[in-house]
Amino acid sequence: MLVAPIKLRGDLLTMAEHGLDPRSLIGNSGVSYEEILAKRPISCEAMSDVYAHVIAKAPADFALSCGQSIRLQYMGSLGYRLSNCATVGELLADWVRYSGNIGYPLVGSLKVAGDRWRMTFVPRFPMSPHAEEFCVTSTLAGFAKSVLNLSGHRISMRRIGFSNPAPEDSDSYLALAAEVTFGCPAPFVEGDREDLDRPIATADADLLQACEDLCQREWSQENSRVTERLYALFGLKGVVTLADASKHMGMSQRSLQRNLSMEGSGYTGVLDDYRHRRALVLLQQGRCSKSIAFELGFDHDSSFRRSFRGWTGVSVSEWRKDRVSV
The missing domain is CATH 1.10.10.60 (Homeodomain-like)
Structure with a gap:
């Protein structure tokens, strides 16, 4: 199956902003940086190989800084749509619903119970444990930074779970959540229900509709x-x-x-x-x-x-x- 490498493109652009050479990171994965920049669809196997090459060469703690530096516009039409959602809850729900249209490596499942919400992640295709950890970490860091930028409030991530074993230095993960566990059946994040109702200051109903029309026209061609x-x-x-x-x-x-x-x-x-x-x-x-x-x-x-x-x-x-x- 072919997928649009928009998430991968955003990660590589962010790495370039941090002084890393995307072409060197990709190496001999079989996919060129130019193809990714052009958002040319690639196979799931090729995307998995590219992530494996990138993670092997990127700095060990780069997932957090990459996620914190990501820009919503790097997510294409979906990024503009998300920035015009009325609330944080709508933003997360739209990401869950449409992230596959931009070749996101993870499937998210959002559930709300009592005073908490929980999102569980599943890889869309086989990935190495390190690549999965990178994608989950950068995604959570990106969520936190985007919510802060759009709503003016920090989203409360109470608990985060990773499926990979605990690394030697796990203190950096505490920047995301108060409680971090490893070796879980599937990666997840839990937060406060009240955060989902926080309004997004940049929301514009007319722009949201325009983005909806744009997204549907773009994605219907895939x-x-x-x-x-x-x-x-x-x-x-x-x-x-x-x-x-x-x-x-x-x-x-x-x-x-x-x-x-x-x-x-x-x-x-x-x-x-x-x-x-x-x-x-x-x-x-x-x-x-x-x-x-x-x-x-x-x-x-x-x-x-x-x-x-x-x-x-x-x-x-x-x-x-x-x-x-x-």
Whole structure:
């Protein structure tokens, strides 16, 4: 699947502002800096490779400064849309809904309960633990800085969780939240419910509508839009049936199948590709095959193992062994 590298473009532009050479960071990943600047769609595999190269060469603590320096306009049409949302809650909800349209590496799920809100993140495609940590950290730092700039108030991030093990120096994370934990099943952030109601001073209803029209025209031209929405749905809701997917996406089963067909894909193919990509992410996190099979909707562990061999050409145990030996 091809995605627009707008988030990656913003990260590289920010790195350039900090005196780093994006071309050197990208290295021999197979994607040029010029292609990324032009927002030319690239494959998920290529984007994952670029992030792996960048993270390997960027300073260890750069994720925080990168996120704090990011500009909403680097997010293209979505950035201008977000800056005109009426409240912080609308901003976060719009980011969750539309971030896939700009090739964001993470799927976000926003839930509100009692006096707290919680956002959980899932990678859209397999990423190294360090790349995932970078994307989560820079995203949270970007949220905090954008909310401060737009509303004049600091957003209260009470708890943050990362799926990677604790680094040797984790004190810098305390700049984001009062409580930081590592080794979680999925990255997350929790904050105060009252922050979601804070008004955004720059909000303009007319500009928001103009941005909405601009976004819809721009994104409707992207061949992967319905496919991307289905990928995002799997990331947020888990594996769902075609009938449930069509309900969540607000269209009939026939319309969903027709739109997917027009994009050169289908429900079964998207589901299989999602399972493949998500399985690699979960294996990288150390999950056992039985729990992965359950999460991905397989009837038995053996069914998942057969599918995995079909995807990769090797067994789960062989794949783990190859990863350990690298």
